[in-house]
Amino acid sequence: MSIRCAKCPLRARKAFKSLSDEDLAFMERFKTGELHVEAGTPVVIEGAKSPHFHTVLSGAALRTKLLADGRRQVVNFVFPGDLVGLQSSLLTEMAHGVEAVTDMRLCVFSRERLWELFRSSPARAYDLIWLAATEERSLGEMLLSAGRxxxxxxxxxxxxxxxxxxxxxxxxxxxxxxxxxxxxxxxxxxxxxxxxxxxxxxxxxxxxxxxxxxxxxxxxxxxxxxxxxxxxxxxxxxxxxxxx
Amino acid sequence: MSIRCAKCPLRARKAFKSLSDEDLAFMERFKTGELHVEAGTPVVIEGAKSPHFHTVLSGAALRTKLLADGRRQVVNFVFPGDLVGLQSSLLTEMAHGVEAVTDMRLCVFSRERLWELFRSSPARAYDLIWLAATEERSLGEMLLSAGRxxxxxxxxxxxxxxxxxxxxxxxxxxxxxxxxxxxxxxxxxxxxxxxxxxxxxxxxxxxxxxxxxxxxxxxxxxxxxxxxxxxxxxxxxxxxxxxx
DNA sequence: CGCCTGGTTGACTATGTTCAACCCTCGTGG
DNA sequence: CCACGAGGGTTGAACATAGTCAACCAGGCG
Missing domain, CATH: 1.10.10.10 (Winged helix-like DNA-binding domain superfamily/Winged helix DNA-binding domain)
Structure with a gap:
């Protein structure tokens, strides 16, 4: 895992091409780096408390939960533009782990600046709940499948x-x-x-x-x-x- | 279903007793009424586009999804302090329905003012994603159960x-x-x-x-x-x- | 009184799990 | 250059868990 810097859109999903210069300049202030992870390695661990959260720039991953005896449930799939690790910033720890399935590039944000982001950029904050609501909708789909x-x-x-x-x-x-x-x-x-x-x-x-x-x-x-x-x-x- | 007005905390979960006068005054500006629903009746319909979303003041409900042939999946349980119908404000329609299990009192917010809320009160916006993240965590729990x-x-x-x-x-x-x-x-x-x-x-x-x-x-x-x-x-x- | 909703129980069936092979490909080291 | 082992995929047979069907019961309400 290496850390470098690049253009880091917070809401990349469907916004990759539409980010204005202003947007990019904005994001520059909030990102703290770019993270690379190799296929097959964990991005975040279930139960971990992390000072960072991420946006996926490229690659795919799995959100997974484990039972005490090792049974594994894939809770959702992670694609470019998705958020990873926001839970650890909002709640006290991650309720699921994230495992890279391909090599990935992620944009790193720091937990401390989350609140700053809320105050200074309501538009970005809005994007955040939009992403959260979308994720919730996906989990609902998965749950409907698993249950019925x-x-x-x-x-x-x-x-x-x-x-x-x-x-x-x-x-x-x-x-x-x-x-x-x-x-x-x-x-x-x-x-x-x-x-x-x-x-x-x-x-x-x-x-x-x-x-x-x-x-x-x-x-x-x-x-x-x-x-x-x-x-x-x-x-x-x-x-x-x-x-x- | 009748509509009246009362104190309407936006984030009631664990905040019912801790709302300041300032908070209450703030919420007064954003709520548009209070909604009463009877046990057994739908609060919102899956697939509906609503101009409102709600906070639960009292009572309990189910979030449900249906398959074409009628199979039903309860996706989560709704308790006081939970948000209902936010999806219809953020996405274009509700991905699940909500059915009251007891008589309920809900606080009504209008979709139009959501954006206004984001600009004028970052603290409230923050509460919103907190709630969304919590909901996501719950769905993950349910999914782990159903799957494994x-x-x-x-x-x-x-x-x-x-x-x-x-x-x-x-x-x-x-x-x-x-x-x-x-x-x-x-x-x-x-x-x-x-x-x-x-x-x-x-x-x-x-x-x-x-x-x-x-x-x-x-x-x-x-x-x-x-x-x-x-x-x-x-x-x-x-x-x-x-x-x- | 009789129906309707929700809960309880047993017998039978079916869907999905477990176990145990076997196969193929690819990367590594002798 | 070939042997080997690991990871992933494929398949059949035996078994178990959960679903379906069907009946019955209790309480509440018209």
């Missing part, structure tokens, strides 16, 4: 979700053909299924010619039928709207 | 959670003996289990003399053993710290 979808629906819904997130975050150009650095174990832990059964559901979706996953790339072959398989009606629509 | 705990652990963890939330929100005096307006169906939909199996797990916990639920009251008879049954190690500790 059967195995096949879960993995179908999960793949659709990952495609959508990848596209929205510019991690991928399109949701139908995206880089896919995740292991089946990660999908299983996200869906709340065993590895073996997750594999079988993937086979089933592959046999039905709905998806293809190979060489680190996921392809959604038939989006409408995949949505049916996932019991989803929701249109992505224009979800976000960071004010200003 | 077995049936008995889930209902044990759920009851512990409800006790803790009830105490923290002053819905109850103590987490060990709290009013319990929820149906077994609500617990089942929160745990991601069938009604029948939820009932059997409750019987099991009752037979083990860990809990008692009767006459609208839940009693935790042996908290430490209940925590073991839930695979929980986490101490409640001092979680929150709304700045200022």
């Amino acid at each position: 979808r059967d195995a096949r629906e879960r993995v179908a819904a999960l793949l659709l979700y990952l495609g959508r997130r990848a596209e929205e975050s510019a991690f991928s150009d399109t949701r139908l053909e995206t880089p896919f650095p995740f292991r089946q174990q990660d999908l299983a832990d996200a869906a709340g299924l065993s590895l073996v059964h997750t594999n079988k559901m993937l086979q089933s979706l592959r046999a039905a010619r709905l998806i293809r996953i190979a060489d680190g790339t996921m392809t959604i072959l038939d989006e409408t039928r995949l949505k049916e398989a996932a019991m989803t009606d929701e249109e992505p629509g224009e979800q976000g709207r960071p004010l200003l | 705990r077995d049936a008995r652990e889930r209902v044990a963890a759920l009851l512990l959670y409800l006790g803790r939330r009830a105490e923290e929100s002053a819905f109850s005096d103590t987490r060990l003996e709290t009013p319990f307006p929820f149906r077994q169906q609500d617990l089942a939909d929160a745990a991601g289990l069938s009604l029948v199996h939820t009932n059997k797990m409750l019987q099991s916990l009752r037979a083990a003399r860990l809990i008692r639920i009767a006459d609208g009251t839940m009693t935790i008879l042996d908290e430490t053993r209940l925590k073991e049954a839930a695979m929980t190690d986490e101490e409640p500790g001092e979680q929150g710290r709304p700045l200022l």
Whole structure:
């Protein structure tokens, strides 16, 4: 892990290209550095108290929670533009860990300046809750899957979700053909299924010619039928709207 | 549903007694009324676009999501001090519905003034993300249960959670003996289990003399053993710290 | 009185887990 | 250059956990 500096947008999601010079100048004052983490290493630890939080510039990660006996639940996926570690600044410690799945670049902010940010830049503060509200919406999706979808629906819904997130975050150009650095174990832990059964559901979706996953790339072959398989009606629509 | 006015704390959780006159005067400017809803009726509808959001003054509710074929997932429980409907102000529509479980009193805020609030009162804005971060932490808990705990652990963890939330929100005096307006169906939909199996797990916990639920009251008879049954190690500790 | 809601229980079934192989690829060291 | 081992993926068979179906009970309300 090395620390250097660069342009660090606080709300990168859908704002990467639209940041004004003024915005950038603003962020310069608040960022304290740029953080690089390698694939497979933890970015933050569950239960940790950190003086920093981050914005993801590039790469992907998992938010994970552990049970005492080692059972792991992937609570959400992290894509460029997401916040990491804000909880440790607002609450006293992180309620989940974050593990890098690819090499990542993160922008570092210091906890002390959070309050300063609130006073001096309401627009930025607004972006922050927007991000928080979006994260909450995602967790709700995941919870609906884990609680009420059967195995096949879960993995179908999960793949659709990952495609959508990848596209929205510019991690991928399109949701139908995206880089896919995740292991089946990660999908299983996200869906709340065993590895073996997750594999079988993937086979089933592959046999039905709905998806293809190979060489680190996921392809959604038939989006409408995949949505049916996932019991989803929701249109992505224009979800976000960071004010200003 | 009727609308009247009263003292409307924006961050009521753990702040009910600590609001200054200044705080109250401030809130007066932003609230637009007080809302009363009866037990069993919806407060906000999933997918709705509302010009208002709320703070809960009294009563309890469920956040619910529905699948196309009617399967229901309870995504979280709402207690006094919680925010309701903020999503509809930040995103374009609500990602979940909210159903009152008891009669409720809510404080009404208008969406338009949200931005004004951010500019004029950073402290309040800070409270808002604090609340959002707390909600996210709760959803993570629920997701961990749904994904990785077995049936008995889930209902044990759920009851512990409800006790803790009830105490923290002053819905109850103590987490060990709290009013319990929820149906077994609500617990089942929160745990991601069938009604029948939820009932059997409750019987099991009752037979083990860990809990008692009767006459609208839940009693935790042996908290430490209940925590073991839930695979929980986490101490409640001092979680929150709304700045200022 | 009779229905409706919510809770309780048993028997049967099904979905998903566990266990145990086996396969392939890739990186490393003899 | 090949052998080896580790990580990830694939598959079948046995098993267990949780779901479904169906019935019954108790209290409350019209």
